[in-house]
Amino acid sequence: MRAGATATEEPSAAVDSHAGTRERVARAILENGPSTAVALGEQLGLTPAAIRRHLDALLADGVIEAREQRVYGQRGRGRPAKVFVLTDAGRDEFEQAYDDLAVGALRFLAETGGESLVAEFARHRVADLEHRYRPLIEAARPQDRTAVLAAALTGDGYAASAAESPVTGGEQLCQHHCPVAHVAEQFPQLCEAETEVFARLLDTHVQRIATIAHGDGVCTTHVPRSIDAPGQHTEDPAERIS
Structure with missing residues (x-):
């Protein structure tokens, strides 16, 4: 036997x-x-x-x-x-394992230090992104800054693009890939910190109107037109839609 x-x-x-x-x-x-x-x-x-x-x-x-x-x-x-x-499928297998680890770590932070500690971590995570992108944005013409930001994000794997907004006026910054989407689904502080960085880099109030983490196909950020540009008016996208 x-x-x-x-x-x-x-x-x-x-x-x-x-x-x-x-x-x-x-x-x-x-x-x-x-x-x-x-x-x-x-x-x-x-x-x-x-x-x-x-x-x-x-x-x-x-x-x-x-x-x-x-x-x-x-x-x-x-x-x-x-x-x-x-392949993309092979990479996804590793990303899923990293997602599980990240979710566990952030859950531990939330339970031991509160939601504010998770938000602090999220801001720390995107600080390097802001530091690297700022010289590129500041060197660009004001009307080109959203496109320059999109190109920088694409270089970091976000597959981003910038285009005129078909509904609200201004521009739309779209990210067709999010490396942390599964984690951000449970911890939206990651998306919020990223949006805050976009606002500082573009020196205007931006509005996140869709996210992959919430089930949308694309992360979409509304960027209003600069009030400094001749003949342009900045408005709240909610006012335009209503």
Whole structure:
């Protein structure tokens, strides 16, 4: 019986071992960016056959994809090596784990220090963003500042755009991706702190009218026209709609 039990336990242990190694491979790609099979094998201490087996499994599961390695300068002979990168689905798996950790940490802050401590954390989180964006915004013409802010946000992964508002006048700053949407769903202080930064950077009162965290397809912020621009009038978007 013991021999039989061992026979059933060993495959299970092997499966767990393979799954753990594949997670290590995926995490290495997440942390180091596009990686070749050779580099991954050396980093993780895996034989060429083993790393290929795990990469094939991750490819089959849609966690990673293979691309042609970019070569800068003169290309040598032969085909360029393949590099492996995480797909959106693969990245989402890691982001979900980080979301769970972030929600737990913020819940602890709220329970031990109150909602004000969560708000303080949210403002601290976006302070670096404000510091990096301010020189770009201040160097731009007033009429271009919303577009410059959108470009800066896009560079940080928010897939942002700026356009004329079709209803309220002024402009709309749209963020088509939010890295913390799942967390902000429970802690809106993250959205509020971000909106406060937009207002300071654009030096005007802005209004968040939609968020991905609340189930909207896009985070949308209304930016009124500057009262300093000739022939333009700043108004409350609520007045225009009514």
